[in-house]
Amino acid sequence: MTAFFQNLGLPFEGAWLLSTIIGILVIALPLMLAVAMIIYADRKIWAAMALRRGPNVVGPFGLLQSFADGAKVFLQETIIPSAANRTLFLIAPIITFTVALMAWAVIPFQVGVVLANINVGLLYILAISSLGVYGVVLSGWASNSKYPFYSAIRASAQMISYEVSIGFILITVVLWAGSFNISAIVESQKGYYGFLNGNGFNPLLFPMAIMFLISAMAETARAPFDLTEAESELVAGYQTEYSSMAFALFWLGEYANVILMCALNAILFWGGYLPPIDWAPLYYVPGIIWLFAKIFFFFFVFSWVKATVPRYRYDQLMRLGWKIFLPTSLLFVFLVSGFLMFTRYGGAQ
Amino acid sequence: MIHVLAFYLFAAIVVCSGALTILSRNPVHSVLWLILAFFNAAGLMVLLGAEFIAMLLVIVYVGAVAVLFLFVVMMLDIDFAELRAGFVDYLPFGLLIALVLLAEIVLGIGLWSAGPIELAQRAAPVNPELSNIQAIGALLYTRYIFLFEAAGIVLLVAMIGAIVLTHRARSGVRGQNIARQNRRRPEDAVRNVNQPVGQGVEL
Numbered sequence: 264m265t266a267f268f269q270n271l272g273l274p275f276e277g278a279w280l281l282s283t284i285i286g287i288l289v290i291a292l293p294l295m296l297a298v299a300m301i302i303y304a305d306r307k308i309w310a311a312m313a314l315r316r317g318p319n320v321v322g323p324f325g326l327l328q329s330f331a332d333g334a335k336v337f338l339q340e341t342i343i344p345s346a347a348n349r350t351l352f353l354i355a356p357i358i359t360f361t362v363a364l365m366a367w368a369v370i371p372f373q374v375g376v377v378l379a380n381i382n383v384g385l386l387y388i389l390a391i392s393s394l395g396v397y398g399v400v401l402s403g404w405a406s407n408s409k410y411p412f413y414s415a416i417r418a419s420a421q422m423i424s425y426e427v428s429i430g431f432i433l434i435t436v437v438l439w440a441g442s443f444n445i446s447a448i449v450e451s452q453k454g455y456y457g458f459l460n461g462n463g464f465n466p467l468l469f470p471m472a473i474m475f476l477i478s479a480m481a482e483t484a485r486a487p488f489d490l491t492e493a494e495s496e497l498v499a500g501y502q503t504e505y506s507s508m509a510f511a512l513f514w515l516g517e518y519a520n521v522i523l524m525c526a527l528n529a530i531l532f533w534g535g536y537l538p539p540i541d542w543a544p545l546y547y548v549p550g551i552i553w554l555f556a557k558i559f560f561f562f563f564v565f566s567w568v569k570a571t572v573p574r575y576r577y578d579q580l581m582r583l584g585w586k587i588f589l590p591t592s593l594l595f596v597f598l599v600s601g602f603l604m605f606t607r608y609g610g611a612q
Numbered sequence: 613m614i615h616v617l618a619f620y621l622f623a624a625i626v627v628c629s630g631a632l633t634i635l636s637r638n639p640v641h642s643v644l645w646l647i648l649a650f651f652n653a654a655g656l657m658v659l660l661g662a663e664f665i666a667m668l669l670v671i672v673y674v675g676a677v678a679v680l681f682l683f684v685v686m687m688l689d690i691d692f693a694e695l696r697a698g699f700v701d702y703l704p705f706g707l708l709i710a711l712v713l714l715a716e717i718v719l720g721i722g723l724w725s726a727g728p729i730e731l732a733q734r735a736a737p738v739n740p741e742l743s744n745i746q747a748i749g750a751l752l753y754t755r756y757i758f759l760f761e762a763a764g765i766v767l768l769v770a771m772i773g774a775i776v777l778t779h780r781a782r783s784g785v786r787g788q789n790i791a792r793q794n795r796r797r798p799e800d801a802v803r804n805v806n807q808p809v810g811q812g813v814e815l
Binding site for chain 2: 276279280351381382383386387389390393394396397400401404412416419423426443578582
């Protein structure tokens with residue numbers, strides 16, 4: 264696209280800036296639409312599992328429910344508690360929302376279709392997701408209220424704990440792919456046993472795929488790990504004092520993060536935009552459709568878990584993160600690097 | 613053009629937020645300004661072409677170290693008047709430290725740009741095909757392997773030291789037996805009793 268604007272007579276830098284801004288809009292606006300629709304899908308899936316109908320009034324099959332909710336929230340009054348720290352109280356939801364959008368810059372949607380094809384893509388995602396904790400911590404502190412503060416402390420402890428094991432899980436994938444570039448990681452998953460695409464079919468990486476799925480649920484504070492907003496203990500967690508658009512930004516950011524984690528599952532372990540089977544006719548289907556199908560599948564798994572699994576106790580959550588996931592992922596880093604050392608890199612010398 | 617603009621933007625924000633880290637009255641705000649400074653320093657690293665270092669800076673300092681700072685500071689019971697009281701007393705000492713650091717930086721850069729040791733290395737061409745991570749890895753795991761491992765051991769010792777210092781064995785704590793909790797089934801825990809009226813249940 265940069266070349267297109269250059270042909271129109273713009274200098275290179277102007278053309279680059281313009282095309283990048285257009286690229287950002289092309290990703291961010293459909294993402295917002297996707298968030299609205301995925302909230303609808305989420306509610307429909309829970310409803311089906313609880314033998315209810317779910318949203319079915321606004322629009323055909325209730326499809327416009329999320330937009331009605333959005334309009335309602337938009338028209339509400341923004342209430343700022345008088346004892347709150349005003350600036351930080353308002354900045355916190357903005358941080359959550361912005362950070363949730365930023366990570367999408369390095370996600371490849373198709374061969375070569377990626378906003379920023381940087382060679383430290385995976386590290387970028389780790390860096391950005393480690394920023395996400397600030398939105399939660401700041402909202403909890405700035406609210407100047409008891410329950411949001413408890414929730415913020417819980418949330419940050421939880422996010423930091425699971426980031427550690429996620430880091431090790433990512434390292435196994437990076438070792439296998441030999442690159443931090445996400446497009447290269449996707450391409451490296453071609454042709455397992457000659458016909459399958461996806462690291463998940465690799466017996467050494469399959470356990471990592473499962474652990475990543477669970478860690479992703481903990482990282483995004485989805486049920487069964489939604490201790491940050493455990494209603495019976497903490498009212499509504501760090502969002503308790505928020506209303507109107509500030510509240511909606513948390514909501515949108517949370518779901519954008521959930522979709523991102525589903526996308527990462529698809530990209531790192533199940534071949535991203537590649538078809539699951541390495542068979543020529545399947546490549547005629549555009550890669551973006553494969554990616555979206557995989558994202559939606561993982562989103563369904565997330566909803567399914569949320570609808571059926573009871574909430575963890577806090578000590579169980581910490582035990583799972585530190586005493587089970589951390590040692591196991593460390594062991595797999597060891598196994599994968601050892602395996603690669605003896606096969607790909609020519610044995611111990 | 614964009615490079616220059618980006619450089620001045622990042623640099624200005626680093627300097628301003630560094631100053632505000634010291635000047636702001638609320639310690640939580642100080643930590644937040646510090647985080648902003650880290651983040652923009654990472655931006656400067658990206659401009660230099662050191663994207664790996666930039667990402668590490670964000671992951672380690674912003675994602676882990678600053679979160680712990682923020683944690684500690686948030687839990688404090690802050691007395692602003694007391695905090696402000698020592699400002700003038702500590703000012704000369706602070707200025708002295710700042711001067712020493714400035715002198716060291718000037719000396720360091722001066723020696724680096726004129727020193728004979730590094731000159732040969734800087735003259736050697738860097739392979740442009742090699743990515744940041746590969747270049748650092750190739751140096752770290754060959755030439756500096758012992759220093760790298762020594763740093764690892766120092767960190768390990770520090771971690772064990774911190775645990776030893778803060779750990780205290782408490783008596784009379786009932787630990788959880790996770791295996792027993794997981795083994796428990798509804799049949800072991802719940803019993804249906806059809807009790808006649810007027811009689812208690814035998815447990």
